[in-house]
Amino acid sequence: MERIYLDHNATTPIDQGVLNAMLPYLQDNFGNASSIHQEGQVAKMALNQARKEVADYLNAEAAEIVFTSCGTESDNMALIGIYDQFYKKGNHIITTEVEHSAVIRSCEYVEARGAKITYLKVNRDGLLDLEEFEKSFTDKTVLVSVMFANNEIGVIYPIKKMAEIAHKKGALFHTDAVQAVGKMKVDVKDLNVDLLSLSGHKIYAPKGVGALYIKKGIPCLSVVKGGTQEKGRRGGTENLASIVGLGKAMLRLVSEQEKDNHKIKKLRDHFEKAILQTIPYTFLNGAQEPRVANTSNICFKGVEGEGVILSLDLKGISASSGSACSSGAIEPSRVLLAMGRTKEEAGASVRFSFGKSNTEEQVNRVLEILSPTIEKLRTYSPISLKA
Numbered sequence: 001m002e003r004i005y006l007d008h009n010a011t012t013p014i015d016q017g018v019l020n021a022m023l024p025y026l027q028d029n030f031g032n033a034s035s036i037h038q039e040g041q042v043a044k045m046a047l048n049q050a051r052k053e054v055a056d057y058l059n060a061e062a063a064e065i066v067f068t069s070c071g072t073e074s075d076n077m078a079l080i081g082i083y084d085q086f087y088k089k090g091n092h093i094i095t096t097e098v099e100h101s102a103v104i105r106s107c108e109y110v111e112a113r114g115a116k117i118t119y120l121k122v123n124r125d126g127l128l129d130l131e132e133f134e135k136s137f138t139d140k141t142v143l144v145s146v147m148f149a150n151n152e153i154g155v156i157y158p159i160k161k162m163a164e165i166a167h168k169k170g171a172l173f174h175t176d177a178v179q180a181v182g183k184m185k186v187d188v189k190d191l192n193v194d195l196l197s198l199s200g201h202k203i204y205a206p207k208g209v210g211a212l213y214i215k216k217g218i219p220c221l222s223v224v225k226g227g228t229q230e231k232g233r234r235g236g237t238e239n240l241a242s243i244v245g246l247g248k249a250m251l252r253l254v255s256e257q258e259k260d261n262h263k264i265k266k267l268r269d270h271f272e273k274a275i276l277q278t279i280p281y282t283f284l285n286g287a288q289e290p291r292v293a294n295t296s297n298i299c300f301k302g303v304e305g306e307g308v309i310l311s312l313d314l315k316g317i318s319a320s321s322g323s324a325c326s327s328g329a330i331e332p333s334r335v336l337l338a339m340g341r342t343k344e345e346a347g348a349s350v351r352f353s354f355g356k357s358n359t360e361e362q363v364n365r366v367l368e369i370l371s372p373t374i375e376k377l378r379t380y381s382p383i384s385l386k387a
């Protein structure tokens with residue numbers, strides 16, 4: 001059975017060209033980029049090349065890129081590193097209720113050490129209120145952290161405008177762009193952000209590599225203590241093969257991203273429209289626009305999201321729910337609850353996230369399977385359906 005993978009916001013397969021570029025650095029070119037001998041110099045050249053590729057995609061300078069182990073580490077570094085650097089100047093951070101747990105948990109960590117955090121609320125569409133944002137600054141605000149695109153609903157936040165407001169108020173601006181890179185233009189000069197996180201495995205590079213853009217001149221204390229790698233901003237021997245992969249994945253995006261997303265959006269829109277028109281008691285979670293091209297989060301009233309995921313999995317289809325498993329119990333998505341969904345609605349929601357290899361045939365096959373699957377699951381459901 002051919003599997004149909006619709007969970008690209010969770011992770012993506014490695015692109016063949018990316019893998020080919022990486023292989024020599026897992027075999028013959030095994031040097032440590034900090035060594036001064038020949039093997040070390042070969043590694044250093046590859047590291048510099050990858051740094052340039054990442055910087056070029058972002059319209060940044062190579063020296064502004066710090067390689068990390070993942071998006072989570074980049075977010076930790078931005079929140080904790082900036083707080084540690086600036087807490088004497090001010091201890092207030094502004095973020096949102098819908099951030100990834102990498103940001104939320106970092107905020108909680110600094111909160112326990114004296115930070116004050118404001119969590120901005122979203123409306124039913126998952127959108128932020130810029131007036132409320134402007135009012136939330138205090139004379140102690142040092143940092144704002146707002147994601148560029150949401151991982152669960154795909155909604156895009158007005159980062160450029162928010163960074164401008166933050167700067168007027170004298171605060172730095174970090175954006176978690178893990179779900180934006182590869183799906184839209186991400187130009188740090190145009191956005192004028194101070195820090196930006198990204199992750200390799202969401203853009204057809206391997207897992208275990210990410211990057212943090214830190215604008216020139218902004219000090220950020222290292223969170224990973226150790227050697228002087230990455231100009232002292234992140235200790236630890238660089239994961240060279242994966243970094244080479246990240247560079248190649250971003251180089252690929254420069255020429256392919258627009259084409260990829262044009263195709264993906266057509267598939268996603270066809271899929272979403274068909275579901276909302278043909279399966280009763282369904283609705284879209286999150287604003288229709290502005291939204292990244294690949295994400296569709298749909299509530300199928302009267303079913304358990306996990307039931308849908310497992311039934312589809314048995315039929316060869318991978319999707320996901322935003323629910324989190326904690327202490328053996330399934331917790332409904334924090335993001336959907338923040339948008340005012342009931343626990344039942346949040347629990348009945350499924351995220352489909354498309355990627356560059358999906359085809360129209362695959363989408364039509366999922367549509368064929370989905371309708372009877374939902375119908376069957378609803379017959380087992382104790383919840384009565386109302387429009």
Ligand code: PLP
Binds near residue numbers: 010072149200201
């Ligand atoms: N931020 C967002 C918005 C994400 O979607 C994710 C991963 O799902 C992360 C951060 C964490 O990235 P990583 O899995 O590379 O740690």
